[in-house]
Amino acid sequence: MHGSTHPPVEHPHGPADRCDVSSGLVIACDVGGTGIKAGLVDTRGRIRHARTVPTPVVPGDGAATATAVTECLVGLTGDLRAAAGARSRSVVALGVVVPGLVDAAAGVARYSENLGWRDVPFAELLASATGLPVAFDHDVRAAGAAEQRLGAGRGRRDVVFVPIGTGIAAALVLDGHAYAGEGWAGEIGHIDVGSGVPCACGGSGCLETVASAAAIRKRYAERTGRPVGGASDVAERMAAGDxxxxxxxSEAVEALSGVLAATAALVAPEVVLIGGGLSRAGEALLGPLRRRLDARLTLQRRPQLQLARLGDRAGLLGAGLLAWERAGVRLGSRDGSEDEPEPATTAQQSPAARSAGVQR
Known part of the structure; x- marks a missing residue:
């Protein structure tokens, strides 16, 4: 199955903002575990206005969190509509991406371990509250599509995007289409790499328990008895000869190279893009990972391994792409021929909010 389809969820009276789509804007929202990024995106994939607010989490109550997040998104939509109006522009659609298991076709967030919700019909709730056509999908899958069409994967049809932070996931863009697998595709963080370490998913030995930024920090502290602030500190100590x-x-790189080799054998990507907080290690990560991956591959296509480009804008831009598709406009060709996005104009964004969702 190629791509994900979005349900025709609209306000009973149709979109609230009737206008020439080409002169309009869409609202994009990227819901994270600690922060929600929201912005206006134009027809060239440029973020014209953006802000970040804390995610309103109700500890221990996923249903209440879902309600609070919905209300927050409705409020942000109102604020961004006003910002669009100040530019004499109309809003034509809303795109929202969230973490966890997502049924994009139904517009439902099936499950989020970190946020605690189950079976939340976000697309329907938001369409009813805002009167806008709503596109809804998974955050990593949307970010991967943005990297393929607007970022480091431009010009490539087969791209794997792997953000590594608190967890590890993957977005598969095959023949120019984001592959959803009915919402199940890309959970590479829960492939058993033999570590034997219990995982929050209920299994053990998952890639996340060895190679995520959180795992690297934890494993170093357990090994040495010396706590560190994050994986970046471990990289610095490694460079200093620790x-x-x-x-x-090395254990993290070895586990990651094994999973990427299996991915290369299965879907033959032209390029693998590494993103997330751990990507800030740069060649300290990519150098040994390239060597280990190259040693594992034999008859398989050898993908280029490089850093993702869009950073923490990827999910927001992905939500914008989805919203434009919901409005009948596809931004960026499948082989990446459109202009790349420009930086956001940021409003009401504190330093803490700017770093929300980015793990060291």
């Missing part, structure tokens, strides 16, 4: 840091880093 053998324990080098061992923890």
């Amino acid at each position: 053998e324990d840091a080098a061992a923890v880093w």
Whole structure:
């Protein structure tokens, strides 16, 4: 199955903002575990106005969190409509992406471990509250599509995007289409790599328990008895000659290379893009990962391995692409021929909010 389809969920009276689509804007929202990014995106994939607010989490109550997030998104939509109006522009659609298991075709967030919700019909709720056509999907899958069409994957039809932070996931863009697998595709963080370490998913030995930024920090502290602030600190200590840091880093790279080799054998991507907080390690990560991956591959296509480009804008731009598709406009060709996005104009965004969702 190629791509994901979005339900024809609209306000009973149709979109509230009737206008020439080409002169309009869409609202994009990227819901994270700690922050919600929201912005206006134009027909060239440029973020024209953006803001970030804390995610309103109700501890221990996923249903209440879902309600609070819905209300927050409705409020942000109102604010961004006003911002669009100040530019004499109309809003033609709303795109929302969330973490966890997502049924994009139904517009439902099936499950989020971190936010605690189950079976929340966000597309229907938001369409009813805002009167806008709503596109809804998974955050990593949307970010991967943005990287393929507007970022480091431009010009490539087969791209795998792997953000590594608190967890690890993957977005598969095959023949220019984001592959959803009915919402199940891309959970590479829960492939068993043999570590034997219990995982929050209920399994053990998952890639996330060895190679995520959170795991690298935790494993170094457990090995040495010396707490560190994050995986970036482990990378710095490795560069300074710390053998324990080098061992923890090597274990992470080895596990990650095995999963990427299997991915390369299965879907033959032209390029693998590494994103998320751990990507800030740059060549300290990519160098050994390239060597390990190259050693594992034999008859398989050898993908290029490089850093993602869009950073923490990827999910927001992905939500914008989805919203434009919901309005009948596809931004960026499948082989990436359109202009790349420009930086956002940011409003009411604190330093803490700007870093929300980005793990060290």
